[in-house]
Amino acid sequence: MAGASTKDVLMDFDEALERFEPVLGFEVHVELSTATKMFSAAPNPAAPGADSTVPNSFVAPVDMGLPGALPLVNAEAVRYSISLGLALGCSIAPSSRFARKNYFYPDLGKNYQISQYDEPIAFEGSVEVELEDGTTWVVPIERAHMEEDAGKLTHVGGATGRIQGADHSLVDYNRAGVPLVEIVTKPIFGAEHRAPEIGKAYVATIRDIVRSLGISEARMERGNLRCDANVSLRPRGQERLGTRTETKNVNSLRSVERAVRYEIQRQAAILAAGGTIIQETRHWHEDTGTTSAGRPKSDADDYRYFPEPDLLPVEPSFALIEELRAALPESPVAFRKRLQADYGFTDAEFRDIVNAGVLAELEETVAKGAAPAQARKWWLGEILRIANARGVDAGTLVSPLHVSELIALVENGDLTDRLARQVLEGVIAGEGSPEAVVAARGLKVVSDDSALIAAIDTALASQPDVLQKIKDGKVQAAGAVIGAVMKAMRGQADAARVRELVLERAQS
Amino acid sequence: MPDASLEITVADVQHLAGLARIALEPGEIEHLAGELNQIVDSVRKVQEVATPDVPATSHPLPLVNVLRADEVGAVLTQQQVLSGAPDQQDGRFRVPAILGEEQ
Numbered sequence: 001m002a003g004a005s006t007k008d009v010l011m012d013f014d015e016a017l018e019r020f021e022p023v024l025g026f027e028v029h030v031e032l033s034t035a036t037k038m039f040s041a042a043p044n045p046a047a048p049g050a051d052s053t054v055p056n057s058f059v060a061p062v063d064m065g066l067p068g069a070l071p072l073v074n075a076e077a078v079r080y081s082i083s084l085g086l087a088l089g090c091s092i093a094p095s096s097r098f099a100r101k102n103y104f105y106p107d108l109g110k111n112y113q114i115s116q117y118d119e120p121i122a123f124e125g126s127v128e129v130e131l132e133d134g135t136t137w138v139v140p141i142e143r144a145h146m147e148e149d150a151g152k153l154t155h156v157g158g159a160t161g162r163i164q165g166a167d168h169s170l171v172d173y174n175r176a177g178v179p180l181v182e183i184v185t186k187p188i189f190g191a192e193h194r195a196p197e198i199g200k201a202y203v204a205t206i207r208d209i210v211r212s213l214g215i216s217e218a219r220m221e222r223g224n225l226r227c228d229a230n231v232s233l234r235p236r237g238q239e240r241l242g243t244r245t246e247t248k249n250v251n252s253l254r255s256v257e258r259a260v261r262y263e264i265q266r267q268a269a270i271l272a273a274g275g276t277i278i279q280e281t282r283h284w285h286e287d288t289g290t291t292s293a294g295r296p297k298s299d300a301d302d303y304r305y306f307p308e309p310d311l312l313p314v315e316p317s318f319a320l321i322e323e324l325r326a327a328l329p330e331s332p333v334a335f336r337k338r339l340q341a342d343y344g345f346t347d348a349e350f351r352d353i354v355n356a357g358v359l360a361e362l363e364e365t366v367a368k369g370a371a372p373a374q375a376r377k378w379w380l381g382e383i384l385r386i387a388n389a390r391g392v393d394a395g396t397l398v399s400p401l402h403v404s405e406l407i408a409l410v411e412n413g414d415l416t417d418r419l420a421r422q423v424l425e426g427v428i429a430g431e432g433s434p435e436a437v438v439a440a441r442g443l444k445v446v447s448d449d450s451a452l453i454a455a456i457d458t459a460l461a462s463q464p465d466v467l468q469k470i471k472d473g474k475v476q477a478a479g480a481v482i483g484a485v486m487k488a489m490r491g492q493a494d495a496a497r498v499r500e501l502v503l504e505r506a507q508s
Numbered sequence: 509m510p511d512a513s514l515e516i517t518v519a520d521v522q523h524l525a526g527l528a529r530i531a532l533e534p535g536e537i538e539h540l541a542g543e544l545n546q547i548v549d550s551v552r553k554v555q556e557v558a559t560p561d562v563p564a565t566s567h568p569l570p571l572v573n574v575l576r577a578d579e580v581g582a583v584l585t586q587q588q589v590l591s592g593a594p595d596q597q598d599g600r601f602r603v604p605a606i607l608g609e610e611q
Contacts (some may be wrong), residue, residue, distance in 0.1 A: 041581030309568030
């Protein structure tokens with residue numbers, strides 16, 4: 001594991017910001033959820049519900065670059081790309097074309113990737129990003145272009161699946177040719193202390209936009225949305241930009257924030273010690289929260305782009321662009337304002353949801369029938385607690401549908417909150433739906449009064465002093481009996497009902 | 509007007525051959541540099557007659573927007589995909605250890 005073992009010297013974040021100004025840039029790749037691939041009619045593994053676990057089973061000749069196979073552009077992918085460009089406030093190019101990006105790597109059968117170079121479909125836009133304190137920040141967009149994804153490599157024989165030290169690699173072309181839009185920001189100046197936060201909020205906003213457009217599944221943990229973070233520092237007062245590093249594949253919201261912070265601290269320590277930053281890619285390590293040196297910029301980065309001779313220009317009509325513009329959903333900022341009013345949350349309550357990155361999950365949970373307050377309680381409570389403990393995004397743990405089902409079971413009185421937490425654990429552990437976990441673990445609340453009464457009578461008989469106190473009107477003494485009954489029922493009883501019954505039986 | 513920067517040098521050919529993973533003998537490099545310069549000269553002639561009102565193009569065909577409906581079509585079986593593979597493992601192509609870094 002080259003580089004990962006060397007321990008980087010880090011400067012204190014505040015000190016780093018005192019001495020240097022961070023400049024950020026982001027490249028976000030979005031996998032479109034069209035039915036088919038970008039240039040072939042093979043099914044798209046990034047489409048909703050697609051199961052591409054069988055390797056090399058979602059492949060057409062074009063995706064492998066077989067001789068004579070010719071690409072043909074997916075009209076829906078073009079529409080999705082235009083919609084995304086418009087949502088990013090971009091201009092749509094009246095004419096745009098594809099280009100070949102040449103490089104040798106087994107993740108592409110053709111030895112080139114079809115991308116766009118000098119004529120991207122969308123350019124010059126901006127995205128309004130909401131920060132944790134409710135203020136907004138405008139991120140300038142350079143361009144958004146169409147391209148195809150590459151296949152997936154598995155490195156075998158090395159440590160932790162990394163390329164270094166691997167004995168050989170395995171190639172699965174299912175992902176090759178999946179339609180991608182790459183969104184490139186302009187340099188982001190003036191972020192200062194908020195740089196890590198702005199990075200996270202920007203990627204979250206892109207995720208919200210593509211979700212609201214319905215053009216991507218947008219699951220970061222599945223690679224539907226992937227972020228490369230560029231960070232450079234320049235000494236205070238210097239006009240010229242510093243040398244930047246590009247941290248690849250920062251694939252969760254939390255990681256974007258951490259990776260930006262780490263690179264600022266790492267680069268500051270090098271610069272302060274009189275060193276220089278090498279222009280290179282860096283790998284993000286989710287487990288250690290560090291980056292390690294990757295490939296330096298070199299000859300291999302001469303991709304010899306040239307216009308793709310197998311494809312013709314894309315020239316969207318004015319009518320098409322206006323049709324797609326009219327169909328744009330409201331912006332994430334406007335959407336949030338409306339949602340907050342609908343749900344009746346205070347500013348602070350709503351901000352907690354947004355900052356925890358679970359707004360989309362919460363919205364879907366409510367759409368599946370849960371009350372907003374209940375959905376909020378679960379996502380910000382138990383689910384977020386487990387997510388934080390495990391260092392993952394909450395949305396990766398459990399589906400909104402299962403959360404809404406869990407809430408329904410509590411509302412119906414089938415589960416107490418305590419039992420529901422156990423059920424949630426089971427759902428997160430992959431034991432199935434809440435109903436399935438309840439059945440498998442036998443966790444349903446005992447709502448049969450006769451079973452409760454039997455346990456209550458036993459408890460009262462064994463604690464005659466408590467029984468006497470209750471009879472004397474000291475109702476709070478019932479707690480001891482309720483505790484004993486809940487214990488006997490192994491927690492699977494509704495405490496309020498037990499209390500009612502205890503008082504009833506004590507008086508009889 | 510000849511532009512010296514458009515001269516294809518021996519060093520250019522060496523560089524491109526390296527990028528394209530093509531092994532060339534010194535004689536071949538000289539030869540190719542000469543041929544490529546002839547091509548550049550021909551293009552230069554075309555540039556001389558092109559007037560500013562002629563838009564640049566990368567394609568000779570008078571066609572745009574050749575698109576395909578987003579409908580699933582023929583797909584290869586895993587067996588077909590791997591039929592030309594020199595080596596395979598677990599339904600995947602098996603390739604030698606990759607030198608260098610992740611792309």
